[in-house]
Amino acid sequence: MDPETIDSLVTKNESKIIFFIMDGLGGLPRDPGGLTELETALTPNLDALAARSLCGLLDPVGYGITPGSGPAHFALFGYDPIKTNVGRGLLSAAGVDFPMTPKDLFARVNFATIDGDGVVTDRRAGRIDTETNRRICGKLKKGINLGGGVEFFIEPEKEHRALLVLRGEGLSDAISDSDPGVTGKKPLPPRPLNKEAEATAELVTKLLEQARHILSDEDRANMILLRGFARYQALPSLHERFGLKSLAIAEYPMYRGISRLLGMEVHPVTGSLEGQVTALGDRYDHHDFFFLHVKHTDSRGEDGDFEAKTAIIEEVDRLIPRIIDMNPSVLVVTGDHSTPAVMAAHSWHPVPVLLASRTARPDHVKRFGERDCICGGLGRMPMMHIMGLALAHAGRLSKFGA
Amino acid sequence: MDPETIDSLVTKNESKIIFFIMDGLGGLPRDPGGLTELETALTPNLDALAARSLCGLLDPVGYGITPGSGPAHFALFGYDPIKTNVGRGLLSAAGVDFPMTPKDLFARVNFATIDGDGVVTDRRAGRIDTETNRRICGKLKKGINLGGGVEFFIEPEKEHRALLVLRGEGLSDAISDSDPGVTGKKPLPPRPLNKEAEATAELVTKLLEQARHILSDEDRANMILLRGFARYQALPSLHERFGLKSLAIAEYPMYRGISRLLGMEVHPVTGSLEGQVTALGDRYDHHDFFFLHVKHTDSRGEDGDFEAKTAIIEEVDRLIPRIIDMNPSVLVVTGDHSTPAVMAAHSWHPVPVLLASRTARPDHVKRFGERDCICGGLGRMPMMHIMGLALAHAGRLSKFGA
Numbered sequence: 001m002d003p004e005t006i007d008s009l010v011t012k013n014e015s016k017i018i019f020f021i022m023d024g025l026g027g028l029p030r031d032p033g034g035l036t037e038l039e040t041a042l043t044p045n046l047d048a049l050a051a052r053s054l055c056g057l058l059d060p061v062g063y064g065i066t067p068g069s070g071p072a073h074f075a076l077f078g079y080d081p082i083k084t085n086v087g088r089g090l091l092s093a094a095g096v097d098f099p100m101t102p103k104d105l106f107a108r109v110n111f112a113t114i115d116g117d118g119v120v121t122d123r124r125a126g127r128i129d130t131e132t133n134r135r136i137c138g139k140l141k142k143g144i145n146l147g148g149g150v151e152f153f154i155e156p157e158k159e160h161r162a163l164l165v166l167r168g169e170g171l172s173d174a175i176s177d178s179d180p181g182v183t184g185k186k187p188l189p190p191r192p193l194n195k196e197a198e199a200t201a202e203l204v205t206k207l208l209e210q211a212r213h214i215l216s217d218e219d220r221a222n223m224i225l226l227r228g229f230a231r232y233q234a235l236p237s238l239h240e241r242f243g244l245k246s247l248a249i250a251e252y253p254m255y256r257g258i259s260r261l262l263g264m265e266v267h268p269v270t271g272s273l274e275g276q277v278t279a280l281g282d283r284y285d286h287h288d289f290f291f292l293h294v295k296h297t298d299s300r301g302e303d304g305d306f307e308a309k310t311a312i313i314e315e316v317d318r319l320i321p322r323i324i325d326m327n328p329s330v331l332v333v334t335g336d337h338s339t340p341a342v343m344a345a346h347s348w349h350p351v352p353v354l355l356a357s358r359t360a361r362p363d364h365v366k367r368f369g370e371r372d373c374i375c376g377g378l379g380r381m382p383m384m385h386i387m388g389l390a391l392a393h394a395g396r397l398s399k400f401g402a
Numbered sequence: 403m404d405p406e407t408i409d410s411l412v413t414k415n416e417s418k419i420i421f422f423i424m425d426g427l428g429g430l431p432r433d434p435g436g437l438t439e440l441e442t443a444l445t446p447n448l449d450a451l452a453a454r455s456l457c458g459l460l461d462p463v464g465y466g467i468t469p470g471s472g473p474a475h476f477a478l479f480g481y482d483p484i485k486t487n488v489g490r491g492l493l494s495a496a497g498v499d500f501p502m503t504p505k506d507l508f509a510r511v512n513f514a515t516i517d518g519d520g521v522v523t524d525r526r527a528g529r530i531d532t533e534t535n536r537r538i539c540g541k542l543k544k545g546i547n548l549g550g551g552v553e554f555f556i557e558p559e560k561e562h563r564a565l566l567v568l569r570g571e572g573l574s575d576a577i578s579d580s581d582p583g584v585t586g587k588k589p590l591p592p593r594p595l596n597k598e599a600e601a602t603a604e605l606v607t608k609l610l611e612q613a614r615h616i617l618s619d620e621d622r623a624n625m626i627l628l629r630g631f632a633r634y635q636a637l638p639s640l641h642e643r644f645g646l647k648s649l650a651i652a653e654y655p656m657y658r659g660i661s662r663l664l665g666m667e668v669h670p671v672t673g674s675l676e677g678q679v680t681a682l683g684d685r686y687d688h689h690d691f692f693f694l695h696v697k698h699t700d701s702r703g704e705d706g707d708f709e710a711k712t713a714i715i716e717e718v719d720r721l722i723p724r725i726i727d728m729n730p731s732v733l734v735v736t737g738d739h740s741t742p743a744v745m746a747a748h749s750w751h752p753v754p755v756l757l758a759s760r761t762a763r764p765d766h767v768k769r770f771g772e773r774d775c776i777c778g779g780l781g782r783m784p785m786m787h788i789m790g791l792a793l794a795h796a797g798r799l800s801k802f803g804a
Contacts, residue, residue: 001464005484009467052434359742361751362435363773377773379782385465392466392750399748400463401470401483402493 003078004241006388006397012243015329015394018280018290021076022316023069023255024298025335026351026370028342030306037297037306037341038352039369041313045320046333046354050368054360056378057350057370058386060337066348070094072336073258077238077291078387086261087173087230092163094257096155104232105171105200109154109162110179111136111221114212118186123179124160125221136221137162143214146203164226166207171231172197175204179225187225237263238289242391247283249276250293259291277319284326298346301339309341324356329394331356332386333368350380357393405480406643408790408799414645417731417796420682420692423478424718425471425657426700427737428753428772430744432708439699439708439743440754441771443715447722448735448756452770456762458780459752459772460788462739468750472496474738475660479640479693480789488663489575489632494565496659498557506634507573507602511556511564512581513538513623520588520614520625525581526562527623538623539564545616548605566628568609573633574599577606581627589627639665640691644793649685651678652695661693679721686728700748703741711743726758731796733758734788735770752782759795 027037060067061081070091071081089106098106111133113122128136133156144152150168157163174193180186190208192201204226215222238244240263248259249267256266265287267279273294280290294316300309323331334353339346352373354365363377374380378389391397429438462469463483472493473483491508500508513535515524530538535558546554552570559565576595582588592610594603606628617624640646642665650661651669658668667689669681675696682692696718702711725733736755739748754775756767765779776782780791793799 001467001484005464006466358434359430359745359749359751361430361438361772363776375777377776379459379776381465381782388464388466389750390466392468397466397468397750399468399470401473402490402497 001385003080003384003388006078006391007241009397009400010241010243010391011396011398013395014288015396016284016288016290016326017244017330017390017394018292018323018326018328018332019076019390020292020323020331020333022294022297022313022333022335024301024337024339024346025313026338026340026347026349027301027309028340028349030342036370037301037309038313039371041310041317043313043317043368045317046368047366049320049324049331049333049356050354050372051366052360052362053354053356054378055352055354055363055365055368055373055376057373057376057380058334058353058383059350059380060383064348066346067337068346069254069336070258072383073255075383076336076386077262078241078384079235080384084235086233086235088228089173089230090233092157092228093165094261095254096157096163097253097257097260098153098155098163098165100232101167102232102234103167103169103171105166105173106230106232107164107226108228109164110225110227111160111162112223112225113220114187114223120180120183120185120187120223120225122220123183123225127159128221130156130158132221133157133159133162136215136218139214140211144207144210146207148203150203152207160221164224166203170199172200173229173231175201175229177227177229178204178208179227187223190226235261239263242289242387242396244289245287246289246291247287248291248293249279250291251276252293252295255293255295264291273315273319277322281322281326297335298339301341302344304341304344306341329357330390332390334386351383353378353386355386355389355393359393403787405482405786405790408480408793409643411799411802412643412645412793413798413800415797416690417798418686418690418692418728419646419732419792419796420694420725420728420730420734421478421792422694422725422733422735424696424699424715424735424737426703426739426741426748427715428740428742428749428751429703429711430742430751432744438772439703439711440715441773443712443719445715445719445770447719448770449768451722451726451733451735451758452756452774453768454762454764455756455758456780457754457756457765457767457770457775457778459775459778459782460736460755460785461752461782462785466750468748469739470748471656471738472660474785475657477785478738478788479664480643480786481637482786486637488635488637490630491575491632492635494559494630495567496663497656498559498565499655499659499662500555500557500565500567502634502662503569504634504636505569505571505573507568507575508632508634509566509628510630511566512627512629513562513564514625514627515622516589516625522582522585522587522589522625522627524622525585525627529561530623532558532560534623535559535561535564538617538620541616542613546609546612548609550605552605554609562623566626568605572601574602575631575633577603577631579629579631580606580610581629589625592628637663641665644691644789644798646691647689648691648693649689650693650695651681652693653678654695654697657695657697666693675717675721679724683724683728699737700741703743704746706743706746708743731759732792734792736788753785755780755788757788757791757795761795
């Protein structure tokens with residue numbers, strides 16, 4: 001079933017739906033047969049909630065597929081993560097929460113080192129620090145002038161990475177990468193992949209010449225490599241698809257950007273998990289769908305810090321009663337993907353999920369953990385269908401057929 | 403996998419398959435964490451059967467989707483309920499078990515009230531009783547004359563609803579609804595949606611003028627509103643697809659109509675559940691697939707009567723030994739969808755299922771109930787695949803590939 005099957009069934013009511021997302025929640029035991037981070041954490045509130053919820057496991061994209069944050073969140077919000085194939089440049093723009101407009105063309109930037117002959121000797125410019133990155137972006141912002149009413153933006157990311165944006169009429173993303181992908185070669189000339197892209201290709205060539213000139217006095221980051229050209233792409237919003245007035249309470253740029261891409265209102269950064277929950281309470285009457293995003297479960301997993309990830313989960317558990325007291329029609333607690341500390345990276349493992357609602361049919365699960373969720377009432381299901389299920393439990397889907 | 407994947411694998415043998423369907427079987431507890439209707443019912447026979455059967459949960463259409471009886475039964479019989487998208491008018495015709503022919507054009511009728519200016523003031527004519535409905539249908543049957551060799555039929559349904567049928571050569575269903583969908587507007591003129599439909603649109607316009615004239619002396623039901631125009635559509639029959647000589651033993655029009663739509667022979671109404679089981683025994687040697695449909699589990703669920711629905715399930719349980727004594731190759735006991743009494747309506751919740759067969763691999767399920775079926779050997783599966791599984795366990799599917 002396509003997740004779009006539900007769109008024509010959507011009706012509105014006064015119900016409230018909360019998605020409480022612990023990024024990278026799913027884990028693995030440190031020792032064979034041991035407990036995962038979630039199973040190790042003391043979570044009396046989540047366990048009590050699981051005991052009266054539908055539990056299960058969600059596959060973000062598919063068997064064996066490790067998702068990036070983009071696809072994982074598209075799936076959470078009811079978008080087929082494989083069909084919702086936005087360009088990498090666009091995800092980068094979302095990743096730095098860049099204020100996009102339909103006139104924008106995005107590309108991913110690597111600062112690189114080239115030698116006197118223009119041959120790339122280091123595709124990461126020796127991983128310059130973010131401070132240097134910012135300084136160099138400033139130089140380029142000042143120096144680049146494309147004319148023809150085309151605006152230029154460059155947003156520093158971490159180390160040697162940045163986002164490049166061109167804003168103007170009729171820009172095309174049918175442009176080949178200038179990044180040769182290996183050292184020992186010169187940057188490739190950006191080629192137009194169709195007739196319409198010729199003007200844009202010339203513009204990008206001009207840009208690269210100016211950049212090389214402006215950066216010629218840099219010892220390491222003396223060139224930029226571009227890849228993943230992507231135009232702004234409007235996705236059907238949560239409001240268009242589900243009639244939901246939605247609020248994202250996420251602290252990190254990537255998740256704020258993805259939320260904006262899906263037409264969600266994005267709450268100002270609060271600076272703490274407690275602040276996020278307070279914000280949810282404050283805004284509770286003004287929206288009907290809430291996306292609360294906890295980043296540090298993923299960060300500690302990426303650090304390979306099992307105890308720290310466990311501690312974040314326990315911190316979340318202590319906040320659960322405040323969420324329950326808001327008495328939402330549907331409360332979904334899950335992750336966007338797994339980030340086992342023992343792997344110190346995202347993984348393909350399914351993510352435990354619980355769905356609390358008055359219409360949740362009881363199952364045998366009494367604890368919120370990976371192995372207990374295996375026999376939950378939701379079974380193991382594609383993540384892209386959890387939104388439809390939440391809408392159904394909120395009474396927001398009408399009958400299919402006579 | 404498309405359910406049609408199995409069609410090319412079908413072989414014949416002497417096996418017998420029985421689908422014992424309790425309409426709206428799936429339920430919910432009255433109190434959080436409590437027992438569902440099926441879990442509450444004393445079902446020693448179904449429990450003993452479940453203990454030696456494959457158990458699981460079936461999703462009629464998809465996650466969060468509440469099916470009407472049409473799509474749910476298409477899924478039961480191995481038809482993709484989303485692709486098998488027959489027009490609403492056709493389902494209405496099936497719903498009153500109208501004897502369809504390939505020349506038929508169907509539409510759903512609402513008797514409505516219009517004022518002196520022809521503006522709709524009540525789209526349901528004050529929900530006239532079924533008796534009045536019958537009387538008015540009689541008037542229209544007598545009065546309407548379309549000429550051009552086109553026959554006119556109108557079949558009363560409940561309250562303000564009826565089925566309209568035009569029978570003739572070259573009728574088109576590309577006709578827009580005349581039902582404005584709201585009060586305060588005049589009925590819409592039926593527009594042809596393509597060139598071929600123009601003649602039919604004129605015919606329907608003529609029909610509506612005659613109907614308005616004939617009903618002008620009625621105080622409430624003085625107009626008809628038409629929607630969901632649909633031509634007769636032949637679906638591949640159970641015999642064509644699976645080589646099954648099938649018999650439907652269903653007492654209610656909708657299910658008899660759907661069975662006919664799928665080319666099943668339909669047994670005369672017996673008037674009781676026991677009569678249905680007796681009919682099954684009497685016709686056992688003459689067919690190889692039997693669809694036994696129990697309506698009242700759904701009716702009592704729709705009534706919101708938890709105890710009554712439970713009682714029906716217990717009544718079914720007492721009849722199970724008679725079915726088992728017939729020694730079918732495959733016995734499937736399930737529902738077409740859930741109708742929790744606490745919701746007094748169809749719902750999206752998956753339906754418990756058991757499949758008894760000599761080749762059923764044992765699982766741990768010892769009781770036939772929703773939460774026990776979660777960990778059954780079938781897991782949670784799309785309903786449209788249960789027919790293929792039944793055919794396999796009946797030895798009626800050959801190997802796929804070398």
